[in-house]
Amino acid sequence: xxxxxxxxxxxxxxxxxxxxxxxxxxxxxxxxxxxxxxxxxxxxxxxxxxxxxxxxxxxxxxxxxxxxxxxxxxxxxxxxxxxxxxxxxxxxxxxxxxxxxxxxxxxxxxxxxxxxxxxxxxxxxxxxxxxxxxxxxxxxxxxxxxxxxxxxxxxxxxxxxxxxxxxxxxxxxxxxxxxxxxxxxxxxxxxxxxxxxxxxxxxxxxxxxxxxxxxxxxxxxxxxxxxxxxxxxxxxxxxxxxxxxxxxxxxxxxxxxxxxxxxxxxxxxxxxxxxxxxxxxxxxxxxxxxxxxxxxxxxxxxxxxxxxxxxxxxxxxxxxxxxxxxxxxxxxxxx
Numbered sequence: 001x002x003x004x005x006x007x008x009x010x011x012x013x014x015x016x017x018x019x020x021x022x023x024x025x026x027x028x029x030x031x032x033x034x035x036x037x038x039x040x041x042x043x044x045x046x047x048x049x050x051x052x053x054x055x056x057x058x059x060x061x062x063x064x065x066x067x068x069x070x071x072x073x074x075x076x077x078x079x080x081x082x083x084x085x086x087x088x089x090x091x092x093x094x095x096x097x098x099x100x101x102x103x104x105x106x107x108x109x110x111x112x113x114x115x116x117x118x119x120x121x122x123x124x125x126x127x128x129x130x131x132x133x134x135x136x137x138x139x140x141x142x143x144x145x146x147x148x149x150x151x152x153x154x155x156x157x158x159x160x161x162x163x164x165x166x167x168x169x170x171x172x173x174x175x176x177x178x179x180x181x182x183x184x185x186x187x188x189x190x191x192x193x194x195x196x197x198x199x200x201x202x203x204x205x206x207x208x209x210x211x212x213x214x215x216x217x218x219x220x221x222x223x224x225x226x227x228x229x230x231x232x233x234x235x236x237x238x239x240x241x242x243x244x245x246x247x248x249x250x251x252x253x254x255x256x257x258x259x260x261x262x263x264x265x266x267x268x269x270x271x272x273x274x275x276x277x278x279x280x281x282x283x284x285x286x287x288x289x290x291x292x293x294x295x296x297x298x299x300x301x302x303x304x305x306x307x308x309x310x311x312x313x314x315x316x317x318x319x320x321x322x323x324x325x326x327x328x329x330x331x332x333x334x335x
Contacts, residue, residue: 024045024071025048025071026049026072027072030180031076031176034075036141037075037125038050039192039194041075042191043196044129044131049069051183055305057305060086061086063086063096069094072090073125075098075099075121075122076101077100084107096109101116101119101121120150126139134196141165141199146312153165168199170209172189175206176189177217178208178211185204221247229259229262233330234265236259238270259284266289267284268281268329276318279314279315281294281313281329289332291311292307292312295315299316
């Protein structure tokens with residue numbers, strides 16, 4: 001496992017935009033942190049490939065199918081066993097580098113990982129590639145959305161104003177939620193942001209943001225959460241068994257807002273399907289239960305996968321273990 005402070009990444013030919021970077025591939029998440037990560041990556045490798053995925057497992061599948069790239073970067077993907085196995089297999093045909101901000105643990109792929117906790121994944125990528133100051137504002141947006149009170153975020157708030165950073169983060173965050181399956185939009189938005197622009201300076205981002213606002217999706221999502229969330233101990237729980245119960249693309253963001261208003265310390269969303277339940281967890285205060293460690297420990301015993309940070313984590317578990325998962329967490333978080 002490498003740590004960012006000791007990284008010695010050398011970028012050959014960064015001053016040339018004419019080279020062929022199609023053998024470079026970034027696999028990342030499709031949220032704000034992932035979109036900003038993609039923008040930073042494209043600023044270095046303009047003609048490279050970017051794949052947006054919804055989970056470490058889906059990232060593992062994309063990596064397994066890549067027989068072309070000579071270098072594959074992974075960003076914002078927790079090192080679950082399936083992904084670690086695919087990384088070890090891929091190293092036979094390509095260089096694999098995981099730029100991670102999840103909690104470090106013993107891993108068969110640890111020599112391929114550069115990790116820094118307490119910052120956004122975009123921040124890890126920014127420092128690894130030693131990018132210039134024009135991208136600090138984008139990293140600050142990612143740090144803010146990831147609840148990371150970093151020195152870089154504070155620097156940008158002092159320079160641009162906290163309200164400006166909040167407004168730009170909201171613009172980018174709302175825009176991708178208009179159609180959460182639209183990876184073409186994510187790619188195009190990242191290409192524009194790679195020029196060092198604010199989200200509000202990119203027409204396609206601003207238009208989608210305004211559409212979300214005009215359609216009142218955010219207040220509708222809050223109203224739906226308020227009508228369905230239950231409070232168990234110190235946890236705001238939204239347990240969804242109906243796959244058609246839409247939160248208008250806002251998911252855990254809306255849950256966090258309502259849970260915080262009701263004085264909860266944690267927000268947990270469970271989407272229960274036939275075989276597996278998907279769980280998203282957020283810590284709303286400092287200290288308390290280490291969510292990433294909790295889901296790792298649970299899924300090590302009961303499967304299928306899980307990981308994250310002390311205050312943000314996700315898991316996919318067998319549906320029959322859902323009640324046990326919730327019972328254990330609510331009991332632990334109430335101590």
